[in-house]
Amino acid sequence: MDVAVEIRKGYKYYGKSESDPSKKIILNYLDMKVEPGSIYGLLGASGCGKTTLLSCIIGCKHLNSGEIFVLGGEPGTLGSGVPGPRIGYMPQDIALVEELTIKETIYYFGRIYDMGAETIREKYKFLKELLELPDGDRQLGQCSGGQQRRVSFAAALVHTPELLILDEPTVGLDPILREKIWDFLLEETKSTKLAVIITTHYIDETKKASKIGLMRGGVLLAEQSPTEILRSYNTTSLEEAFLRMCLKQGSDEARDHHTNLNNANADVMKDVLVTNNNHNHHHNNHIVANGGGHYHNNVVNDPKKTVITTESNKNVYRDSNFVVDTQTGSDSIEKRRPSVMEKMKFTSKTRMKALLAKNFVQMIRQPAGLVFLFFYPILQLVCFYTAIGGDPKELKIGIVNEEISHFMDCHNESLITVFAHDYECDWHKISCRYLNALNESVAKQIHFNTWDEAYAEARKGHIVGIIRFAANFTEALSDIHANGRKADNGSFDSTDIEIYLDKSDQQVTFFLERNLRVTFKEFAESLMTDCGYPKALGTVPITFMDPVYGSLDEEFTEFMAPGVVMTMIFFLATLVTSTIFINDRLEGIWDRTLVAGIKPLEMLLAHIITQTVVMLIQCMEIIFLAGVVFGTANNGNDFTVIFLLMLLGFAGMCFGLFISIFCDSHTMANFMATGSFYPMIILCGIMWPLEGMPEILRYFAYLLPFTIPSISVRNVLSKGWSFTHPTVLMGYVTTLSWIAGLLLLCLIGLRIKK
Numbered sequence: 001m002d003v004a005v006e007i008r009k010g011y012k013y014y015g016k017s018e019s020d021p022s023k024k025i026i027l028n029y030l031d032m033k034v035e036p037g038s039i040y041g042l043l044g045a046s047g048c049g050k051t052t053l054l055s056c057i058i059g060c061k062h063l064n065s066g067e068i069f070v071l072g073g074e075p076g077t078l079g080s081g082v083p084g085p086r087i088g089y090m091p092q093d094i095a096l097v098e099e100l101t102i103k104e105t106i107y108y109f110g111r112i113y114d115m116g117a118e119t120i121r122e123k124y125k126f127l128k129e130l131l132e133l134p135d136g137d138r139q140l141g142q143c144s145g146g147q148q149r150r151v152s153f154a155a156a157l158v159h160t161p162e163l164l165i166l167d168e169p170t171v172g173l174d175p176i177l178r179e180k181i182w183d184f185l186l187e188e189t190k191s192t193k194l195a196v197i198i199t200t201h202y203i204d205e206t207k208k209a210s211k212i213g214l215m216r217g218g219v220l221l222a223e224q225s226p227t228e229i230l231r232s233y234n235t236t237s238l239e240e241a242f243l244r245m246c247l248k249q250g251s252d253e254a255r256d257h258h259t260n261l262n263n264a265n266a267d268v269m270k271d272v273l274v275t276n277n278n279h280n281h282h283h284n285n286h287i288v289a290n291g292g293g294h295y296h297n298n299v300v301n302d303p304k305k306t307v308i309t310t311e312s313n314k315n316v317y318r319d320s321n322f323v324v325d326t327q328t329g330s331d332s333i334e335k336r337r338p339s340v341m342e343k344m345k346f347t348s349k350t351r352m353k354a355l356l357a358k359n360f361v362q363m364i365r366q367p368a369g370l371v372f373l374f375f376y377p378i379l380q381l382v383c384f385y386t387a388i389g390g391d392p393k394e395l396k397i398g399i400v401n402e403e404i405s406h407f408m409d410c411h412n413e414s415l416i417t418v419f420a421h422d423y424e425c426d427w428h429k430i431s432c433r434y435l436n437a438l439n440e441s442v443a444k445q446i447h448f449n450t451w452d453e454a455y456a457e458a459r460k461g462h463i464v465g466i467i468r469f470a471a472n473f474t475e476a477l478s479d480i481h482a483n484g485r486k487a488d489n490g491s492f493d494s495t496d497i498e499i500y501l502d503k504s505d506q507q508v509t510f511f512l513e514r515n516l517r518v519t520f521k522e523f524a525e526s527l528m529t530d531c532g533y534p535k536a537l538g539t540v541p542i543t544f545m546d547p548v549y550g551s552l553d554e555e556f557t558e559f560m561a562p563g564v565v566m567t568m569i570f571f572l573a574t575l576v577t578s579t580i581f582i583n584d585r586l587e588g589i590w591d592r593t594l595v596a597g598i599k600p601l602e603m604l605l606a607h608i609i610t611q612t613v614v615m616l617i618q619c620m621e622i623i624f625l626a627g628v629v630f631g632t633a634n635n636g637n638d639f640t641v642i643f644l645l646m647l648l649g650f651a652g653m654c655f656g657l658f659i660s661i662f663c664d665s666h667t668m669a670n671f672m673a674t675g676s677f678y679p680m681i682i683l684c685g686i687m688w689p690l691e692g693m694p695e696i697l698r699y700f701a702y703l704l705p706f707t708i709p710s711i712s713v714r715n716v717l718s719k720g721w722s723f724t725h726p727t728v729l730m731g732y733v734t735t736l737s738w739i740a741g742l743l744l745l746c747l748i749g750l751r752i753k754k
Contacts, residue, residue: 003069004163004195005034005057010066012052012218018064026052028218029066034211036162036193039185041206043199043242044215050199051092053215054165057197058595059083071162084597085113088161092168092199094148095588096140097358099365102151103136104357106158111354112596113159120158127154130184132177139365146172153181166198170205182208203238214242221245347602355598355606362580363610373576377568377618378625384564385630389557392508397443398454398463402471403431407447410435418530425531427478431469434497434523442515458500464508465501467516470494549719561632562713563686565622566706569645570652571677572618573611577656578669580607585660600750608653615649635720640728641713647735651705654742661749680704685711708734 010030015023026049034040044050055061056068059075059082070087073080081087096105103124110120127133131150140148153169164185170178186208188194198209206212207226214221222229222245226238233241363369404410410432417433419426435445446463448454454466470476476494479487499516501509524538544552584590593603619642626632634641656673663669681687683701690698690707701707712731715721721728 002035003033004036004038004071004193005032005040005197006067006069007032007053007056008067010053010056010063010068012049012056012061012063025218027056027063027066030215030219032213032220032223034195034197036195037189038210039189039196039198039208041198041200041209041212042215043203043206043212048215049218050215051167054089054167054197054199058087058089058165060591060594081597082163083595085159086161087163087165087595088156088159089592089595090152090156090164090166090169091588091592093588094140094145094152095592096148096152096155097362097589098141099139099362100358101137101139102133102143104361105140105151106154108354108358109155109596110158111350111357112593112598114348114350115159123158123160127157130180146174149173150177162194164194164196166196168199168201170200170202178202178205203242207238212238214245216246221248347599347605351598351602352606355603356609359580359606359610363614373572373614374617374621377572377621380564380568381622381625381630384561385557385626388560389555391441392511393441395443395508395512396446396463397512398457398466399435399445399447400449400451400454400466400468401431401435401447403429403469403473418527420531425481425533427474427481427527430474430477430527433527434520435467437523437526438516438519442519443512455500458502461502463502464505465499465512468498468500470496470498473497558632558718559714560686561626562717563681563684563706563710565626565645566648566710566713567677567681567684567686569615569618569622569649570655570706571673573615573649573652574656574659574673576611576614577607577653578659578663578673579656579666581657581660582663582666582669586665604657608650611649611653612646615646618649619645632717634717636716637722640716640723644709644713644731644735647732647739648706648709651735651738651742654739654746655705657746658742658749661746680706683707705735705738 007030010027010032011025012027013023013025017023030049030053032053042050042053052061056063057070057075059070059080062076068075070080070082073082075082097108100108106124106127107120110123115123124136128136131154133150133154134143134147140151143151149169149172153166156164156166170181173181182205185196185198189196189210198206200206209226211223211225212229213223221242222232224232229238229241230236233244235241235244363373399407401407401410409415409429415429415432417428417430419428438445443464446457448457451466451468454463454468457463458466470493472491472494476488476491479491480495497520501512503509521539525535526538528538529535546552547554550558581590584593590603594600622645623638623642627634655676659669659672663672683693683697684704684707685701690701693701709731712728715725715727723729723732
């Protein structure tokens, strides 16, 4: 392989389109060449395009035009190994999991490169000594910035790559250790065909590089050895030489976006360009076992890649898509199409084990996260069952009884309100009989002498209502009882029990109205019984028989519970998923894992497995609390309920993934999740019946992710319907449809964001 990295006319911009006048050009038809067995020092001020250039080399970003070849192939194409194990990448940010220890971090990266346990162990020992790493049991979050950068460097070296890309690797390091690292890199590039691209702010450091590229305004002002740069500009300082280059280019030329820029500079670049490859012609093919610090010559630790012996006794590096001669270093590629089995096997046991271990360690070592995941559902259910559905207590209701002179008259133990004799029934102070039947659990009676006093207290909010009896309440009732329709017209008005309620609190009002009616029914029935009349005379001729489903004393919590549980499962999964993926992306862990060759589908699968375990525990908690502790009956099949809950949690994961793709920060993700949560919970039918909504809004509510599933679970619990019932089945269909739709949107989003 003659060239490790080659870029021809590389052009990259950020903007809507090529014709967008506000677009920002990052790479302006840049040319670059890095030879195997060399160190390429890439220098440039912040914002000059270095990071974008490296992202294109490792395959995380793509050029808008131009060509780029890395290790004989185009980054991101099948079989290129880039992104993948052929390159080692140390980003400028730490991009490591703070919850992992130093040793766990090295083992994590070793496993995602499919390295064996013994090989990782030997490499860890070597790198620990080389980079002077702290104790292996120390968590990264407890390390200093310099120590974290050393671990990051070790993670890039662990798998012996062919191309090593280091973005500011020596920032914050001790000068002695910095010198040691440079000596190591020089030794490796001399003894193997390892190619190194290194960016640094320390200009003097690059004196040891084989070639230096000075980047400014999206182009390379020079690409030559340090000696040639000093000779060309007749100076002893690289800093002075670079200053002269920048002045020669001119600030206007640096911002020129025309394609003729490179042509105008071509002759100048040709005069000063000196290749520095002579030291590369005598490299031997040194392949070292035991991870002893030397790098394989074009050999990568990958289960799909093996070294075979041909008839001419040449070592040949075989990938699933090409074959490379490891003795000659030839990049001649024998292309072949991957088999169906190779396409289906998108991960390995070792890589999946590493991803799962990372996920569970992250979760276990975050106490606040554990509390949120496993105690929040308990807290929410306990709050729901204890706070919702109970009768209002400590209510106060005003009493204005104009029939008695003092309210204590009603509490006289010798008071007799009914005299039954000779087929007659005389009544006395019947209002007291009703008030005594009104239980203190409904409301505490506050007696007032006048209507005006009671009304003033009600206006102040001190009482929730007023019950008023007329002065001739008993006489009027007796008149109607004795004379029937011949009774005086005024008697019919005086027998009304006037009730004035504070309607600002509908739930309290509903509670009082219901209990006042029940009290009157009991009052009338007992009155008829004491008079020797049939009890039915005091009963409204409507009888509620045993219900078809449920019970006569069904509580409101039984109706709300399925919807509350569904919303909790859905949005817990949403918040956890969006938080994890956004956090990994912001900290650089996502990109660094992709550069290592892990596919997004592998990371998603690992998260699904992790979250499935979490949701299973949450479902067990919910079922135990609801069924055993709070006595919620399930007349159907437990598995039908649990499986639908798990599916809805999976839909929540997909929604969280969707949010993480289109939101670049936790703040935006929280806005999006919260903004969708309230409309969904208001319209899903747990706060108000769907039948009470306008028809168009009701149909929209049915399309929400947990409206129909909540109805399905409610029908399973209360009615005992099975999975095959159309209503229950529709809950599964709705959930699966949401999963499919969200996954499709995620795939589209990933393609757009790519």
